[in-house]
Amino acid sequence: MSAAYFRRTGERTYRATEQTGGAWDTATQHVAPALGLLVHAVEQDRDARRSDGLRVARTSFDILGTMPVAEVEVTVRVLRPGRTIELVEATLAHGGRPAVVLRAWLLEPRATAGIAGTDLAPLPPPAAMEPWDPTTVWPGGFIASVEVRRAAVAPGRGAFWVRTPVALVDGEAASPVARAAGLWDISNGMVARADPTTVVFPNVDLTAHVTREPVLADGWVGFDTTQTYGADGLGLTSSVLHDAAGPLGTSAQVLTVRPSVG
Structure with a gap:
């Protein structure tokens, strides 16, 4: 198995490896690594243009379609330039067809440690949770590539x-927020x-806000997650995101809930 989810093949192109194999369809990519790749591309573009290190504060991904485990192209453009705030868009495409679009707000960091705080409750550490093998439920190279520890779980x-x-990209250092973004989409599964062999519930977006x-x-990203299905085919997976320092932010994914036929 590959040591990276993507290998760079050009200035804007990357080849997905077998480690990106999807859970709903193993012939297509799991979108999680692609989300991390887009954040990585936004940060690389930022660093090529400026040296003040604006922080990624919000990432809003729209998932426009599936992607084969093949070469993809990433383009980045600044929608709203600014000295302290920027809105940047990154698009991941295969064969000229856009598959994922990211709009990210980048904000200037400031010294607010003296007033930092939250009422969100911290998670127990990974060592306090039991190992769980997600391949007992989900197929695919991405799911096989991760380690999971879970507390008691109800449906x-x-x-x-x-x-x-x-690694996110072979031979390239990715920031903590890009590496974390490459795992956020796993929360839906x-x-x-419901049993994914009888009900399918893919997400069509993912929006995450982080406060630092x-x-x-040790690479751990934590999730306190709730999944909701409505009565007319819509759903929501929402999470409080955590890291070693405590609550980090939130994420939400809109679902299309479809009972399987046959």
Whole structure:
């Protein structure tokens, strides 16, 4: 198996490896690594243009379609330039067809340690949770590439930690927020409200807000997650995101809930 989810093949192109194989369809990519790749591209573009280190504060991904485990192209453009605030868009495409679009707000860091705080409750550490093998529920190279520890889980509700030894891009250092973003999408399948062999519930987006740079001690990203299905085919997976320092932010994924036929 590859030591990375993507290998760079050009200035804007990357080849997905078998480690990106999807859970709903193993012939297509799991979108999680692609989200991390887009954040990585936004930060690389930022660093090529400026040296003040604006922080990624919000990432809003729209998932426009599936992607084969093949070469993809990433383009980045600044929608709203600014001295202290920027809105940046990154698009991941295959064969000229956009598959994922990211809009990210980048904000100037400031010294607010003296007033920092939250009422969000911290998760128990990974060592306090039991190992769980997600391949007992989900197929695919991405799911096989991660390590999961979960607390007691009820359908649609639970807490867990995830990490991966696989690099985002071969030979390239990715920031903590890019590495964390490459795991956020896994939350939809970790506390499933229904058996995925009888109900499919893919997400069409993912929006995450973070309040600081993640602290990825030993690579762990934590989730306190709730999954909700409505009565007319819509759903929501929402999480409080955690790292070694405590609550980090939130994420939400809109679902299309479809009972399987046959």
